Every structure is written in C-alpha cells, then in structure tokens.
Amino acid sequence: MTITRRGFLAAGTAAIATTQFPAFAQQQQPDPIQLAATSRVLDVNGRAATVFGLAGPSGQGLVLDPGRRFRVELTNDLPEPTLIHWHGQIPPNIQDGVPDIPMPMLKQGESRSYDFEPLTGTYWMHSHVPMQEIRLLAAPLIVRTEQDVAADRQEVTLFLHDFAFKSPEEVMAEIRQGHGGGGHGEPAERDGHSMAPAADNEGMDHAAMGHGTMNHDAMSGGQGAMDGMTQGMMPGMMGDMADMEMDLNDYNWDAYLANDRTLADPEVVRVERGGRIRLRVINAAAATVFWIDTGKVLARLVAVDGHDIRPLDGHRFGLAMGQRLDLELDLPNEAGSWPILALREGARERTGIVLATAGAPISKIPELAEQEAPAFDTDLSQELRLEARQNLPERAVERSHMIMLGGTMAPYVWTINGAVWGQHRPVAAKTGERVLLSFHNMSMMGHPMHLHGHVFQVVDIKGRKVNGARRDTVYVPPMSMVTVALDAGEAARWMLHCHHMPHLETGMMTEFQVTA
Structure with missing residues (x-):
C-alpha cells in the first residue's frame, strides 16, 4: 500500500491497477467519493476466506489529497445492516457512525452521504458492530497534508488484523466458555x-x-x-x-494479517536505494496488541493517532487496538530487503511486510518467532x-x-x-x-x-x-x-x-x- 515518489509514480500506479489484492492509493475521483461496505475473498495461507471490507475507487480504504473535504457516499452492499464509524475524526455527531445514536444502520442497498472537514493524519474507518469488525469490515483513512507532499517520502501503510476462519459468533462463544486459548495461566x-x-x-x-x-x-x-x-x-x-x-490474549486467532496477507506470502513494497519512507501503521485487530519491529532500520516515531509528537528514535514501538503510529525510515543507500514485522504481544506469532529494492533477494520469514514478544507497555x-x-x-x-x-x-x-x-x-x-x-x-x-x-x-x-x-x-x-x-x-x-x-x-x- 504505497504512495510513490519521483520515478516510482508511474510504476506504483500500474501496480495498483494489476495487483490481485486491492492496494490503497491516492484518490483522484470527483466528489462525492463512492465507498461501499462489501464482501471480498482473501487467500489466507492457502485457504479462501470470505470477509467484509470497505471498497473505495482505488481499492480498500481512502486516501484524501491535501485540502480535500471528506465528501463520501457510503453504500451498503452487504446482506445485513451496517454503519461505519470514522475513527479519530470529528464529524458532526449525526455522521459519527454509531447505530441508532442517532442514525439507524444502512439496510442492504441503502446509501448515505457524509460531508465534513477531516483532521489530517493517519486514521481508519470501521463498522461499529463488533461482530462485523471481527469480520474485517475496516479500512485505512489517510488524510495527507501539503507537508506530506513536500517531504518527498514514499508513503506505505501497514494495516493490521487478527483473523479467524470461524464465524465471529463462534469466536465469541469460545471466548465466553473459556476455550479461546489465548491467555496466560489458563x-x-x-x-x-x-x-x-x-x-x-x-x-x-x-x-x-x-x-x-x-x-x-x-x-x-x-x-x-x-x-x-x-x-x-x-x-x-x-x-x-x-x-x-495479567491476561494478554484471550483468543488464539488463525492468522495475523498485514495488508490482508500473512508472512507465508507477504506484501513486498518496492523502494529505492536510500529510500525515504513514511510508514503509517494502523492496528485494526479485534483483540491483538502488536509491537512494530523495524529490524536493522532505525525508525523515527513522529505521530500517534494522527497527531504529531516530538520525534522519538527506536527499532520497536507498540500499539494497541485502534491506535496508529507514523514512522519515518531512512533506508541504506544499497540494494536489499528490510522486513517490517508486527509481533503479537506475549506470543511468537507475527506478520508484516517487506521493503525491497528491485531485484533484491527476499528471504522466507517464519510466522513464528524464536521467542515470545513481551507484554506491551505494562509500566507505560x-x-x-x-x-x-x-x-x-x-x-x-x-x-x-x-x-x-x-x-x-x-x-x-x-x-x-x-x-x-x-x-x-x-x-x-x-x-x-x-x-x-x-x-x-x-x-x-x-x-x-x-x-x-x-x-x-x-x-x-x-x-x-x-x-x-x-x-x-x-x-x-x-x-x-x-x-x-x-x-x-x-x-x-x-x-x-x-x-x-x-x-x-x-x-x-x-x-x-x-x-x-
């Protein structure tokens, strides 16, 4: 999921048009933007899985140009009622997206218009029906600034999910009965x-x-x-x-997804030698806290939840469900590949993407790390x-x-x-x-x-x-x-x-x- 820079623009646009799984790309559509809550099929470690999603003109999610209003026509193409919340944004309350508070959910085939001045930064949108969010009814919402354009950084979004082949109702039944299998100490x-x-x-x-x-x-x-x-x-x-x-996890999910894929077949983002990256990380998981590990590349944390902070250097930062991180990366001026991994707290499971220059060899990354990741920020x-x-x-x-x-x-x-x-x-x-x-x-x-x-x-x-x-x-x-x-x-x-x-x-x- 990239917004390309300099000579990568044309290649990135072509990749967006031909990729098997939709990329999240900058909008060029006239107002209003069409957004649909819909079903889609993912390949999760060789098995087909029908999940929900939010399809914009260029794939899953929306990226707004600097200065653009949030003018969206949302249509429900699902066989059940739904409504979407614009997480972190401050729309008029009537447009906030909570069922019946105050607006009812959209019936199948029904549409509704939204129009407000968005906050800039890294945000996301999702159903405010928990069972639907567990079925992946969520997508990125990126609002760029003129400073983002002037920074001349390749923008990459890392959108994280936890995933189960079972229905959300079955997942909840197992959790309620104590058979989720994800906690410490039974x-x-x-x-x-x-x-x-x-x-x-x-x-x-x-x-x-x-x-x-x-x-x-x-x-x-x-x-x-x-x-x-x-x-x-x-x-x-x-x-x-x-x-x-403490109980870190109360369910063992079947897979952990980064941009809809696992480490069995991760997304490979093409970058330049010495590339300058802005990595927007969104934790859309239902019940999983992640650590973001940038490996050998030093990261600079510059924003959380869409809002700028004083820069903080490091190689590992955590984020809980609903939170976002913006990281700046300056890659080595050499050919190579650099995995960006999301580690499940208190466990060995992980997912992620790979940044790689053209033609660089990409090593297989096991989905289980050798050691468990620590608990997240227990001492804050x-x-x-x-x-x-x-x-x-x-x-x-x-x-x-x-x-x-x-x-x-x-x-x-x-x-x-x-x-x-x-x-x-x-x-x-x-x-x-x-x-x-x-x-x-x-x-x-x-x-x-x-x-x-x-x-x-x-x-x-x-x-x-x-x-x-x-x-x-x-x-x-x-x-x-x-x-x-x-x-x-x-x-x-x-x-x-x-x-x-x-x-x-x-x-x-x-x-x-x-x-x-």
Missing part, C-alpha cells in the same frame, strides 16, 4: 478478581451499540459514585491483585516518552471524572464504572468545558479506551504529570491509571468504550454526554 479457570462489580449481563445484541434500552433516569445522575472506589478497598486487596498474572514507559508537538491550551479544569475499568474472564463480562452498556450512567460534561477523564484499570487485562468526537491529551500517567501525546485512543494496562484532558465539543451523545472487540461486545461501553 485465564478461564480464574475468577478475574475485578474491583468493579460486574452487572448482570447476558451479552449484547448484534449491534450492542444502539439497540440497547437507555436508562434515561441515569442520565441526570451527575458525576457518579465511582470517584472514591479505590479508597474503600479492603487491606491486602491491592497486594492480591499485584500477585496475579512508552507512553511516558511521548510528548505532543502542540499542547492543549492552558486553562482551568472545570470537570473531572474517574472512569473505573473492570471485568472478569469467568464470567466473561467487562464494565465501565461497574456497569455494562444499557445499564450505564453517562459521563456528563457541557460544551466548552475543560474536562479530565482518569481511566483507572482494576482488571487484569489492558484496555485501549477510545472516545468519539474528541481529541484528548495525556496529562497524567500513574500520578506523574506529563505533556503527553494527543490521541483518540489511550491504552490503560492492568492496575494503572491514565488521565487525559479535553475540551468538550458538540452537545451530543458520544461513545466512550474499550476497543477490544470481545470486551465491547460484552458491554464495555458508556457515553460521554455533552450538553449545551
């Missing part, structure tokens, strides 16, 4: 030991996002009663949890190193909320402030207020927390004040607290949820309710 055998009480929950319906019955009485409940939860813990409880082993050391290039303006905080994250592996239920979606109490704010949200994770799994309709800044990590990254999705590891600051936007119901799809499917969502 997590299905344990209690889960959540600090937040799990609500009585039989699971969410097919959309879970908009078809539950709202508890309107709860919407006037103010700040809630969770702020002092940690102060009332029984002695020794924190120590008991510290002795437990990576997040602590990220510093925004542009901070939120200084102003007084007018409202604060403690957001308690809880849940158990058995029964498999995940909660926000002790409740599942439909039994939740909205998190309240007024338009224009400076708001602090403190995410306190009292479960033994990490949670990538995503807020719709807003960009926030990380301002406190485990009690340490920081001028952290600006984001839309922040990872909160077990037994940790991360605080973000934001200015409340449009008066509307904005979803706030974990981007681990099985967690979301079992209720881990609330709403950030902004009033005028």
